Each structure stands twice: as C-alpha cells, then as structure tokens.
Amino acid sequence: MRLWVLVYDVADDRRRRRLAGVLGRRAERVQESVFEAWLGGTELRALLAEVAAVIEPAADAVRAYPLALRDRSRRETLGDQPPAPRPAAYWIG
Numbered sequence: 001m002r003l004w005v006l007v008y009d010v011a012d013d014r015r016r017r018r019l020a021g022v023l024g025r026r027a028e029r030v031q032e033s034v035f036e037a038w039l040g041g042t043e044l045r046a047l048l049a050e051v052a053a054v055i056e057p058a059a060d061a062v063r064a065y066p067l068a069l070r071d072r073s074r075r076e077t078l079g080d081q082p083p084a085p086r087p088a089a090y091w092i093g
Contacts (some may be wrong), residue, residue, distance in 0.1 A: 003067045004034045004044060010060040021061070022050045 006023055010016040010033075020029070026047050027037030039047065044064065051062050 001038050001040045002075050004037050004039050005065045005067060006037065006047075006062065007065075008055075008062045010055060010062075012056070012059070013059060015054060015056060018054045019051065019060075022047070022054055043045070 004027075006027060008016075008019055008023075010019055021036075023029070023035045026039070026043070027035035030036050036049075048062075048064065056061060
C-alpha cells in the first residue's frame with residue numbers, strides 16, 4: 001500500500017461533481033481538485049476504472065502520482081489541511 005495523489009481538471013460541472021464523488025469514496029480531498037489515498041495496486045486499478053467511466057477523455061484529465069512516502073512524518077504540510085490518515089491494515093466493506 002502506498003500514498004497516491006490524484007488530481008483532476010474536468011471541464012463539465014456535472015462530470016466534475018460525479019468524479020469528486022467517486023474519488024471521495026476512497027480518498028480524502030486535500031484541495032479543491034486534489035485527493036490523497038493509501039491504496040494497493042488492485043484498489044488503485046479499481047478506482048481508475050471508476051474514474052474512466054466518469055470522465056470524457058477528450059476534454060478531461062486525471063493524474064495519479066505515487067509517493068515513495070513510507071512514513072507520514074516525512075511529509076510537510078503548510079496551512080490548515082490535515083494530512084490524509086493512513087487506514088487500518090484491514091478493510092470492512
């Protein structure tokens with residue numbers, strides 16, 4: 001499991017709201033169009049499949065950046081946004 005930063009630029013308000021909903025179910029919003037999530041490979045692929053079903057590839061862009069961050073204390077945060085919490089080692093779904 002690693003920390004991913006997901007960012008988007010979506011032209012249409014309706015698609016933008018739908019995308020924010022999809023991302024918000026598995027990630028924490030840290031800026032208006034930026035989310036952070038601790039995801040394994042399978043979880044990331046599932047999330048990106050959901051994202052692909054929402055966006056219009058010719059007009060929208062979504063990027064997922066993996067961070068090599070293994071220890072939350074090595075991250076610097078300025079301002080009042082709390083860092084994304086690391087989930088428990090198990091999922092209840």
